[in-house]
Amino acid sequence: MKVLVLGAGVIGVTAAYYLARAGHEVTVLERREGPGLEASYANGGQLLGETIHPWLAPDVPGMVLRNFARVDAPYRVRFSPAPERWLWGARFLRNCTAARVARITTDLRRLAVYSMAMLNDLCQAEPLDFDHSGLGVLRLYRDAGIFARAAAALQSEDAVRRPEKLTWEACVALEPALAASRISFAGGLHYHQEQTGDAHKFTVALAAAAERLGASFDYGRNVVRLTHSGGKVTGAETDQGEQQADAVLLSLGCHSANLVRPLGLRLPIYPVKGYSQTFAADGAGAPKMALQDVAHKTGITPFGDRLRIAGTAELDGFNKRADPRRAAAMLDDLMTILPNCGDPSKAELWTGLRPLTPDCAPIIGPSPRENLYLDTGHGSLGWTLACGSGRVIADIISGRPPTVSLDGFTINRFL
Helix, strand or coil: CEEEEECCCHHHHHHHHHHHHCCCEEEEEECCCCCCCCCCCCCCCEECCCCCCCCCCCCHHHHHHHCCCCCCCCEEECCCCCHHHHHHHHHHHHCCCHHHHHHHHHHHHHHHHHHHHHHHHHHHHCCCCCCCECCCEEEEECCHHHHHHHHHHCCCCCCCCCCEEECHHHHHHHCHHHHHCCCCCCEEEEECCCEECCHHHHHHHHHHHHHHCCCEEEECCCEEEEEEECCEEEEEEECCEEEECCEEEECCHHHHHHHHHHHCCCCCCEEEEEEEEEEEECCCCCCCCEEEECCCCEEEEEECCEEEEEEEEEECCCCCCCCHHHHHHHHHHHHHHCCCCECHHHCEEEEEEEEECCCCCCEEEECCCECEEEEECEHHHHHHHHHHHHHHHHHHHCCCCCCCCCCCCCHHHHC
16 A cells, blocks of 8 residues: 655654555655654653553642642643633543543553553664663652552552662662752652653654665655545645555644644644753763652653753643743752753753643544544653554554554544
């Protein structure tokens, strides 16, 4: 089959790779000058198979209201008269019940664990250099009560999945860079099976691997609209001409919803801005493993000789402008935890728009329009879920049943 993949972020590129490996004629259309330059470019870099969790939680509505005016709040909503922002936000908050969070987390973990298995297989098949590490992730808790409840909730997990509960002293022994911390955390949970890696480097390397398999990448091509005849999608029109295909895969992140609206489809995907800051790591004071500050909802990840802090969720439409106060607050937190990790004045500040659905789960599978397939809306979880969703959608387009259930991920839940 001739397959058009729209979007060359980590989601589109992984799908293109698996489609090319299945023998299809694959063309990827991307408006930027290369792969992985939008939400994939400088994300947090933590691949969380077992610890994956949506941003949803029963305490989120209260947190948003209490911190509405705080510059450094983990979740921040900027005022706007645009009704779609508030409608999307209301749907998001409705999913913050304990029952819905538990169901969505179960679905996400199923796909995430599968995705990590696919990534491991991929690393065996392809020589990909993306600062990959398997040292795990250490979650740090400032509040003793929250730490105790988090540890107690994990006692039902099997021994392979269960993290190691550590005192603060044990956390410092595991990660010596924490010895200089100006905070004595209540303790931590070490998820030894989790991984990290640079999503942008991975996307660039995998795009090259897909090209070796015969896929072609057309950069600098802005998709204007989907072409269709009746209810059947036939290709895509770009600012440089029209491309025909037997199947079209939509992986345009935040821009997916606008493209399918003329077809009568409503994808509830909204951009949620995240921040990251990356700088050269000091060899002695920088951590060797990834860390999470649970209270501030930030992740700290080493990539070889670089260190990155990432986090925050800001509802501000398609505005990518960084608030310097939020950026400064992130670096202040980092330097409080790791005061000798490097020179923050040389940090590269980046913002990216995460394509988030109201239930924080991606939309994967066939669409109601013939020949149009969806692999989009992954939010902050795209790096973790990329290989799993890419393999699944390639199987579906190839006419094979997916090897993991798509319950909780198809578009039907929004129709």
